[in-house]
Amino acid sequence: xxxxxxxxxxxxxxxxxxxxxxxxxxxxxxxxxxxxxxxxxxxxxxxxxxxxxxxxxxxxxxxxxxxxxxxxxxxxxxxxxxxxxxxxxxxxxxxxxxxxxxxxxxxxxxxxxxxxxxxxxxxxxxxxxxxxxxxxxxxxxxxxxxxxxxxxxxxxxxxxxxxxxxxxxxxxxxxxxxxxxxxxxxxxxxxxxxxxxxxxxxxxxxxxxxxxxxxxxxxxxxxxxxxxxxxxxxxxxxxxxxxxxxxxxxxxxxxxxxxxxxxxxxxxxxxxxxxxxxxxxxxxxxxxxxxxxxxxxxxxxxxxxxxxxxxxxxxxxxxxxxxxxxxxxxxxxxxxxxxxxxxxxxxxxxxxxxxxxxxxxxxxxxxxxxxxxxxxxxxxxxxxxxxxxxxxxxxxxxxxxxxxxxxxxxxxxxxxxxxxxxxxxx
Ligand code: LRH
Ligand code: MN
Numbered sequence: 560x561x562x563x564x565x566x567x568x569x570x571x572x573x574x575x576x577x578x579x580x581x582x583x584x585x586x587x588x589x590x591x592x593x594x595x596x597x598x599x600x601x602x603x604x605x606x607x608x609x610x611x612x613x614x615x616x617x618x619x620x621x622x623x624x625x626x627x628x629x630x631x632x633x634x635x636x637x638x639x640x641x642x643x644x645x646x647x648x649x650x651x652x653x654x655x656x657x658x659x660x661x662x663x664x665x666x667x668x669x670x671x672x673x674x675x676x677x678x679x680x681x682x683x684x685x686x687x688x689x690x691x692x693x694x695x696x697x698x699x700x701x702x703x704x705x706x707x708x709x710x711x712x713x714x715x716x717x718x719x720x721x722x723x724x725x726x727x728x729x730x731x732x733x734x735x736x737x738x739x740x741x742x743x744x745x746x747x748x749x750x751x752x753x754x755x756x757x758x759x760x761x762x763x764x765x766x767x768x769x770x771x772x773x774x775x776x777x778x779x780x781x782x783x784x785x786x787x788x789x790x791x792x793x794x795x796x797x798x799x800x801x802x803x804x805x806x807x808x809x810x811x812x813x814x815x816x817x818x819x820x821x822x823x824x825x826x827x828x829x830x831x832x833x834x835x836x837x838x839x840x841x842x843x844x845x846x847x848x849x850x851x852x853x854x855x856x857x858x859x860x861x862x863x864x865x866x867x868x869x870x871x872x873x874x875x876x877x878x879x880x881x882x883x884x885x886x887x888x889x890x891x892x893x894x895x896x897x898x899x900x901x902x903x904x905x906x907x908x909x910x911x912x913x914x915x916x917x918x919x920x921x922x923x924x925x926x927x928x929x930x931x932x933x934x935x936x937x938x939x940x941x942x943x944x945x946x947x948x949x950x951x952x953x954x955x956x957x958x959x960x961x962x963x964x965x966x967x968x969x970x971x972x973x974x975x976x977x978x979x980x981x982x983x984x985x
Contacts, residue, residue: 560968562855562966566649571957581943585942586945600949602963603907604649604953606650607650607652608881608903609682610655614985615631615637618848618887618892624888629978630981632982633982635669638669643968644893644897645677650958652678655681655683655684656683656730657683658683659686659982668727669728681732682733682882683733684733685718687717695713698714701740703740704739705736706754706755717761726771731770732772732836733763733767734977735763736789736811737756740786741783742783749788756798757798758802774836775795775809776814777794778846796833799833799835800833809835810838812840812841813845829865829873837881838884839859839899840883840899851885852899856906860938882902885899908946912936
């Protein structure tokens with residue numbers, strides 16, 4: 560579905576005056592308290608988040624999946640849908656592919672299509688948690704950690720193939736998430752499983768182009784429910800250190816046991832220069848893959864505070880990979896992704912309002928109340944005019960969800976694609 564520039568301007572027209580007055584009022588009061596507003600807006604506009612190629616259709620669980628109609632039936636249609644989200648928000652300038660769910664048929668045409676939509680190829684994801692048709696050996700009992708060297712070799716070869724695919728598209732990072740683990744005590748020898756995993760990852764790492772990064776994603780449980788080989792950030796960090804300086808830990812917000820202090824994990828990984836990137840989502844119980852900021856927005860703000868501090872004080876940590884990893888069981892996938900992008904922008908904007916120097920002095924003075932006042936003062940600021948202004952200056956719309964509905968995008972997609980198309984992915 561193609562959207563003309565004029566359509567976007569018309570969509571903004573009715574709300575422009577209202578936005579200008581809110582923005583001018585906020586910018587004035589922030590400038591008075593020393594915030595460099597234009598610089599902040601540039602940071603928001605430059606903050607591009609990769610959309611997961613596996614989250615453009617309706618998600619589901621073992622209890623059911625409810626199709627949404629108009630779902631993308633090809634990688635080309637997925638790039639078009641991401642292009643549409645990027646057109647409205649101007650913050651979704653990249654896609655993260657999952658292989659083999661989204662292997663390009665024609666590399667040149669897919670690269671051209673993505674370039675037309677100003678979409679870059681971010682990290683590519685391997686998949687050794689499902690058996691593919693005509694696969695020689697099964698991943699039922701694990702992949703890179705499997706007791707069988709034939710299975711490990713097959714999984715290593717798959718990861719090397721994923722690197723080749725990503726390399727042809729201009730991607731510069733491989734994300735490895737393993738379902739490997741056990742569902743019953745005694746099923747696995749933990750030390751053997753971890754040692755196999757380390758050696759397998761080293762073999763993959765050594766095959767990566769020298770300008771690539773390896774992201775090692777951890778998760779405490781599911782689909783295994785007693786142990787997971789790469790269960791937590793410490794294990795991921797250990798494996799990354801075992802691989803080399805271009806291996807890092809990837810933090811999926813949903814991959815933590817309840818009440819885990821994720822912002823502290825982020826802070827420690829940045830201090831060690833080993834934070835590679837994020838899979839943004841939200842959750843109440845497990846790996847729920849819900850809309851970013853929909854359950855714990857303050858926790859997301861606290862994570863961005865550590866990111867802002869780290870980006871200012873940890874030159875040892877590389878540029879980070881920003882990706883969403885969500886699943887849409889009851890909402891329009893594109894609306895859900897737009898809301899997630901909005902929540903990420905708001906959390907980043909609020910964190911950028913924190914006076915880091917004042918906070919450091921209050922921390923050094925153990926003035927706990929003042930520390931909270933500085934943090935919560937920023938959090939309680941309505942930053943939506945800043946986020947809107949950043950979008951407007953980048954050529955996007957003031958209200959993406961309102962625009963999405965006024966343009967009747969879903970209705971148009973169903974007319975174009977029918978109501979039965981099913982997108983590959985989770
Ligand atoms: C595992 C995970 C991983 C992906 C998958 C789609 O839960 O977060 O990042 O490979 O979801
Ligand atoms: Mn993930």
